[in-house]
Amino acid sequence: MKTRHLITASVFGLFLVLIFVGAARTAGAALSIQSQPVDVLDRELNEVRFAATSHQWYTETVDSGSYVGWYSSLALNENDDVFISYIDLDNGRLRYADSSIFNWWGHTTVDQMSNPPNGGSTSLQMNADAPYVMISYYDVQKDQLNLASYVAANSWVTETVASPGGMFNDLALDRNDPENIIPHISFYEQNKGDLVYASKDAAGSWYTETVDSAGDVGKYTSIALTIFGVPRISYYDADNKSLKYAWKFEDDWYNEHVDSSSDDVGWDTSLALDQQDFPRISYYDKFNGALKYAEWDSIAIEWISVTVDSTGDVGQFSSLAIDSNNKAHISYYDEINGHLNYATISNSNWLTETVDSSEEVGAFSSLALDSSDRPHISYFDDHNHRLLFATTTARQLYLVLDDDSDGLSAKDVNPGDGVCADALGRCTLRAAIEETNGWESERGVAIVAGKPLTVTIDSSVGALPVINEKVWITGIWDQDNDQPGFTIDGGGGSFDGLSLAGDDSTIEGLQIRNFDGAAIRISSANNQIGRPEAYDRNVLSGNTYGIRIAGSNAKNNTIQGNYIGTSPDGESAVPNMIGVYISDEAADNTIGGDISAKGNLISGNTNAGINISGSGTDLNKLGGNIVGATLSEYVSLPNGI
Numbered sequence: 001m002k003t004r005h006l007i008t009a010s011v012f013g014l015f016l017v018l019i020f021v022g023a024a025r026t027a028g029a030a031l032s033i034q035s036q037p038v039d040v041l042d043r044e045l046n047e048v049r050f051a052a053t054s055h056q057w058y059t060e061t062v063d064s065g066s067y068v069g070w071y072s073s074l075a076l077n078e079n080d081d082v083f084i085s086y087i088d089l090d091n092g093r094l095r096y097a098d099s100s101i102f103n104w105w106g107h108t109t110v111d112q113m114s115n116p117p118n119g120g121s122t123s124l125q126m127n128a129d130a131p132y133v134m135i136s137y138y139d140v141q142k143d144q145l146n147l148a149s150y151v152a153a154n155s156w157v158t159e160t161v162a163s164p165g166g167m168f169n170d171l172a173l174d175r176n177d178p179e180n181i182i183p184h185i186s187f188y189e190q191n192k193g194d195l196v197y198a199s200k201d202a203a204g205s206w207y208t209e210t211v212d213s214a215g216d217v218g219k220y221t222s223i224a225l226t227i228f229g230v231p232r233i234s235y236y237d238a239d240n241k242s243l244k245y246a247w248k249f250e251d252d253w254y255n256e257h258v259d260s261s262s263d264d265v266g267w268d269t270s271l272a273l274d275q276q277d278f279p280r281i282s283y284y285d286k287f288n289g290a291l292k293y294a295e296w297d298s299i300a301i302e303w304i305s306v307t308v309d310s311t312g313d314v315g316q317f318s319s320l321a322i323d324s325n326n327k328a329h330i331s332y333y334d335e336i337n338g339h340l341n342y343a344t345i346s347n348s349n350w351l352t353e354t355v356d357s358s359e360e361v362g363a364f365s366s367l368a369l370d371s372s373d374r375p376h377i378s379y380f381d382d383h384n385h386r387l388l389f390a391t392t393t394a395r396q397l398y399l400v401l402d403d404d405s406d407g408l409s410a411k412d413v414n415p416g417d418g419v420c421a422d423a424l425g426r427c428t429l430r431a432a433i434e435e436t437n438g439w440e441s442e443r444g445v446a447i448v449a450g451k452p453l454t455v456t457i458d459s460s461v462g463a464l465p466v467i468n469e470k471v472w473i474t475g476i477w478d479q480d481n482d483q484p485g486f487t488i489d490g491g492g493g494s495f496d497g498l499s500l501a502g503d504d505s506t507i508e509g510l511q512i513r514n515f516d517g518a519a520i521r522i523s524s525a526n527n528q529i530g531r532p533e534a535y536d537r538n539v540l541s542g543n544t545y546g547i548r549i550a551g552s553n554a555k556n557n558t559i560q561g562n563y564i565g566t567s568p569d570g571e572s573a574v575p576n577m578i579g580v581y582i583s584d585e586a587a588d589n590t591i592g593g594d595i596s597a598k599g600n601l602i603s604g605n606t607n608a609g610i611n612i613s614g615s616g617t618d619l620n621k622l623g624g625n626i627v628g629a630t631l632s633e634y635v636s637l638p639n640g641i
Contacts, residue, residue, distance in 0.1 A: 096110050275326050483511065575605050
């Protein structure tokens with residue numbers, strides 16, 4: 001005989017408040033009970049909606065092939081790197097992708113399952129300690145629920161959680177004990193029509209509990225844990241065609257209907273808990289073709305639900321996240337238009353917008369928020385059979401130089417599109433810098449020489465663009481000659497080589513010569529020129545200035561390990577007029593460091609090795625440098641007076 005635990009809405013509200021109060025007492029000062037919950041005061045459930053126009057969405061192809069990208073699940077780590085699990089349906093594989101750089105994705109097959117069609121309902125969660133990625137997934141052919149855990153070096157360990165059953169599974173991790181991360185999984189046992197919960201006991205063995213067996217229940221499950229690791233589950237009641245919610249207290253499960261307002265509501269649920277552990281749920285109203293949202297109102301002691309979007313047929317594949325301000329964010333599918341949509345709250349109103357309007361995109365969406373509450377979404381492109389990713393923040397760009405051309409034809413054709421390409425499709429240095437300036441990312445841009453290059457600047461076009469954004473420029477090392485294999489030659493032009501006006505940049509492994517200006521000019525802060533490692537040094541010789549640091553914004557820059565005024569081997573003079581010139585209120589910069597390994601070789605310059613002049617050029621530090629001698633320090637190689 002099936003037992004059904006049911007508590008009325010009013011009793012549930014009191015019950016949940018009592019649980020929360022008791023938990024808060026246990027936690028001491030970790031939480032405080034407020035007279036009113038954070039978000040209900042804002043009346044987030046206001047149904048007034050208008051289109052948002054503030055977001056620029058960046059989209060990327062994660063993986064492609066025939067039906068690659070079903071059942072995607074996305075999570076972020078503490079560095080906001082992206083991790084996605086998904087099914088390669090044609091090949092019956094559970095796949096995993098990760099990325100920290102725009103349009104650069106690593107791919108791994110986690111489990112090669114039975115012959116296709118196979119696999120479904122993946123759910124990925126991150127953990128700070130190893131195994132730091134866990135994925136729950138359903139093997140269709142074997143009719144079993146599995147868990148895969150990342151070990152190291154793309155190695156995975158898989159285990160069976162339950163059999164039979166496992167459809168519509170969702171995974172959450174209890175991280176309260178960093179040395180014993182406990183997985184919690186909700187899933188649908190389709191052979192019985194039950195909602196089931198699985199976790200591990202103290203000995204590390206799996207156990208399962210039936211959460212709800214009142215008819216055909218348990219599809220579209222979503223699980224979340226309170227701060228104390230107590231599970232909460234949203235799901236669909238197919239018999240009553242309604243949305244349900246279950247929670248555990250001590251050893252018992254309780255459940256209730258959240259929304260039964262239409263003839264078929266509660267599909268594609270996504271559950272999240274707010275900062276006070278009160279539940280929020282996004283879901284699809286199939287009868288009305290609408291995206292809906294429900295939250296528990298602890299003041300009225302009842303569920304409040306509203307329609308977020310009802311334009312056409314919208315709301316399938318909903319995915320919900322709550323930000324640090326207790327605001328809801330939802331990704332979902334627009335079936336009529338075949339678009340991926342996104343909804344959030346502003347000033348108590350729902351804002352909806354189209355993320356991707358390509359043909360037939362948006363199924364299997366999975367949403368997560370980064371450390372700045374910005375959305376990141378994985379989803380399926382049914383038209384091109386590929387997995388896509390979208391976000392509102394420009395991620396780090398990685399550009400590989402493949403051509404040494406310069407001139408008007410070497411300019412980037414579309415700065416800011418994430419692609420380094422001139423009119424001929426070449427990634428030139430000039431195009432890369434223009435793309436950098438068009439790519440406004442807090443993580444900046446990496447410009448890497450893909451092969452040995454010598455770029456001679458076309459004086460008829462003039463100087464390379466001033467670099468206004470965070471950039472890391474590095475060359476390929478010439479191992480045979482122990483010198484930088486990437487050279488920028490000014491051709492005697494009356495301008496600077498690389499000019500840094502943006503903060504936090506790094507220049508290493510370059511040879512910059514023949515500029516009737518500075519090889520590197522710095523007017524910004526926190527830049528790193530060279531490093532102590534030998535292969536990271538720059539050779540800055542044959543210019544008017546090797547390095548010029550000037551202006552009141554030029555602070556906290558570090559110059560280390562470079563050869564300034566010498567040949568690449570450090571044994572003969574290739575003079576600049578001045579090796580390092582600090583002026584015009586540039587302050588608190590470091591030339592060298594506290595040990596000799598951090599020092600620069602500054603020799604052979606015709607006027608001065610180091611010149612610090614003008615008022616306000618305070619607190620600049622020198623140390624560990626070889627000045628006026630060869631690298632061996634046995635032969636004088638003086639700078640001028």
